[in-house]
Amino acid sequence: MGKHRFSKRFDALDLASGEAALALSWRVLREQGAAVLDLTQSNPTLAGFQYPEERIRAIFSRTAALPYHPEPRGMPEARQAIAACYAARGWNIRAEDLILASGSSEAYAYLLKLLCDPGDAVMIPAPGYPLLDFAAMLENVRLVPYLPETAGGDRPQITPASLERSAEDGVRAIGVIQPNNPTGAVLLPEEIAALTSFAEARGISIIVDEVFCDYCRPGVRFTPVQSARAPVFTINGVSKILGMPQVKCSWVHVDGPPDFVQAAGERLELIADTYLSVNTSVQAALPELLALRHGIQGQIRARIARNERAAAELMAECGAAEYAPPEGGWYLVLRFPKEPDDEALALALLKEAGVYTHPGRMFGYRDGCRLVLSLITPETDFTEGLRRILAFVA
Known part of the structure; x- marks a missing residue:
């Protein structure tokens, strides 16, 4: 070269x-x-x-030629439809606390930009999804794997001790995948408590990837990660919810102390406004598409x-x-x-x-x-x- x-x-x-x-x-x-x-x-x-192909084509035919009005956080109708999906699961969220992105990888990139300076670190579970390695590399962020305890078989469990063993200076966030990819482990209430207590004590954020939350086994209780004390950013998208990865639309939900939620939302809006990457037609189609899930x-x-x-x-x-x-x-x-x-x-x-x-x-x-x-x-x-x-x- x-x-x-x-x-x-x-x-x-x-x-x-x-x-x-x-x-x-x-x-x-x-x-x-x-x-x-x-x-x-x-x-x-x-x-x-x-797939109901005729219905999907009809939906997009109605949204393909809409006028363009940039909405950095995402069109209100799209965000309201997402909030309605969460409400159907029993989790009430505000549409104004959602930021749309074109995919989960972009959602991760937004959060790494928001939370980290070059050289900072994010703790991630091991095993976990290899996408994070590349997302972090492109943002000049280090990944620090944390190894949950394994009490027989391959069912790992997050404990305060497992988190403290892996903690180091420069960590700005801790990530969790639930259900885990690839183990399929769903967080227990005591694991969520360990995560939120750890994040609060260290003054860091929690990043939750819950793209597989609709695919829990019968009898398995899925508990979303929420906290009034520690910031929580939750990623999801239509790739898994609809089984349609070609419909490029994901989102970040911001939770935590009210003043932090507002400040984080303002900064995420600036990041999203820089790229405006989510297709308008997809956003307009989202309410009808989600009804097919x-x-x-x-x-x-x-x-x-x-x-x-x-x-x-x-x-x-x-x-x-x-x-x-x-x-x-x-x-x-x-x-x-x-x-x-x-x-x-x-x-x-x-x-x-x-x-x-x-x-x-x-x-x-x-x-x-x-x-x-x-x-x-x-x-x-x-x-x-x-x-x-x-x-x-x-």
Whole structure:
């Protein structure tokens, strides 16, 4: 490149990592037309669900040519429709405390801009969603993983001790994903209490990613993170609520002490006004689109339940793999006590068994061998793929 250079923020990227090798092999096999079962499919629009396409097209045909009136926080009608969705779950929020963004990654970027200076840190759960690594890198923010306690199986639990062990100077916020991606763990009331007490004591904010909150298992109680003392920013969006990632609309809800909520809202409005990234047509369509959510979510939940039943039956016959039933979300984490390396296992499965999976290390697991599978994979592919995995490690 000669005298030309890129930003130093990219120096931390390891483009030769095992994860990159796995993705490269997957791309080559697809280009060759190889028959590979993709057990990572997380895009509902490519997973065989039935969408009310005519209604969706009709909705957008009515909103496509609207006049443009910039609303930095988002159109009031859109924010009111979102607030109504929360009210239907029993959580009353104010539409004026919502800020729209084009996706959850942009929502994270807004919050990192709001809360952090370059070099500051955000505590994040490990395991967790790899998107955060890139969002933080692009904002020059450090991530500090905190490791919840694991009391048997793979069900981690956040405790005051687990938070204090990971705390360090320069932390401006603590993130939590609920249900967790990929473990599916849903926060217990005592975990929420630990988080809010920790944040209040240290004078930091809580960032909650609840994009999978509509996919909790029957009987699992989902409790939103709220606090009158510590600032809480909650991220969600239509990618999971509607199973429509192509409809680029997410949001941040601001909660906490009233004076902080007002000040944070004003600053987030300035950030959003700089980009104005959420499509006007999408915002205008949002009230009607959100009314379709129950039919789409019902299909996704049914698929998840069928795949979980298939996994339970297959895993009962196999001693080489273990799993903890998820409490929410649409991922399944398999643990292989006798296998030394999950990236090597994922690559071998791809090349030798024709099954594409994600290694646990991609999600921040630091030890053991784990694979992460998508529970919204079409049932036939999921069952056959899992069968191949279990036969491979037997």
